[in-house]
Amino acid sequence: MTWIPINRDAGIPLFRQIYTEFRNQILKGKLQIGEQLPSTRDLAASLQVSRTVIVEAYEQLLAEGYIEGRHGSGTFVAEGTLMNINKGKHVPQFTPSAASTASREEAVQATHDLIDFRHGIPALDHFPRKQWSELSKRACMEAPNEAFGYGKPEGRLELRTIIAQYLHRTRGVICDPDQLLITTGATQALSLIAKLLLSEISDVILEDPITMEIHNIFSLPDTTIHPVPVDRHGLLTELMPENIKPKFIYVTPSHQFPLGGVLPIQRRVQLIQYAAAHGSYIVEDDYDSEFRYEGPPVSSLQGLNPDRVIYIGTFSKILSPALRMGYIILPRAHIEAARSLKWLTDLHTPALEQLTLARFMEEGYLDRHIKQMRKLYRKRRDFLMHALSQSFGEQVTIIGDSTGLHLVAEFAGITFTPDLLHQLELSGVKVHPVDIHALHKDKHRQQIILGFGNLTENRISEGIRRIFNTLSQI
The missing domain is CATH 1.10.10.10 (Winged helix-like DNA-binding domain superfamily/Winged helix DNA-binding domain)
Structure with a gap:
């Protein structure tokens, strides 16, 4: 035994x-x-x-x-699960330090009852206003005087400590609070990585497709982007180029965006071994994995090799994009440089919001909110899948529905051209094609991303009805 x-x-x-x-x-x-x-x-x-x-x-x-x-x-x-890059070292374990204890769309909406299946938006009407306002008041009244001055670029220790503990407990992340940098959302974290690692002629590997914002952030004059295809399980690691030494490989292993795959351990091992052999970092964007509907959240890639993985997270999907609060976990070799870049960017993230979030997490509100929202999003996801199946039957294939606030619907015999997307919008529904996020175009033109986080069941039902009516006229 x-x-x-x-x-x-x-x-x-x-x-x-x-x-x-x-x-x-x-x-x-x-x-x-x-x-x-x-x-x-x-x-x-x-x-x-x-x-x-x-x-x-x-x-x-x-x-x-x-x-x-x-x-x-x-x-x-299963096969392919043995880690051999550490040459006999143990898989790293959590050892807390002393610190760790302590436009056009608007115009359409104004004149049209537009139903937007935009991805990545949580249920805005379910933001915990009462708890947040009470904690915000307490944070303001009880904060030390120094909290009202200029803060440290890495953020408040109170928040960094509770985030490190939370990520270890829920995601298997291994870090101390001093490795954690509070950012103004995930976008700033990605921009800091670009400044930190792409200061000279560089190669970068990206999943393809991946959100077009990533293309823009990393498309610098001296940077060559190498897109590697994904399938329904995530990055096809066997297709990573061997003739380059990329500065980093950007991945979304717990919920690939947009196709929704979960990267299995065999590919995670291959990815880590590739990064070690090529002297590369792995940038792990863990943007919405708290909302997993088949079992608990998948463990982080970072927990397998903290020295090789840069980990990014955000509270925009969990709570609200309006908070503009995210974080980045760095290998120790890059901590000071990242702090300097953060200071040059905006000095620091607002302190009172940090203190409020720290209290929100410490007093258990975040865990309870995630549990409640997971139930709500699962119900909305199931309703959307049922509506698609009822309307389109075998014409539609649903993928990437195990986690997060969106799924991908693939329609047999339908190509989502700009003209068709325009027709849909004129009918009062906006959908988002997968192909817009792809570097290699025309491979995903039958697929659309359907976000459901911020749509009620009535809006979902009406939106699918409008899609069906428009596609039926083709």
């Missing part, structure tokens, strides 16, 4: 402790490829925990590709 240590007083869910121990044993080779895991019933009895706990841990391992089920035979360690 495999020995799995658990600590019931650690404050970490038991299923995550079991998942983490299995993951580490697999990555270190202590559990060999093809080796069978204990049955859920036997392991639950051995550890004296509910079988549900073991099932949750196994489902997480299965979702991330560490294990595979064989019908009638059991559960086994």
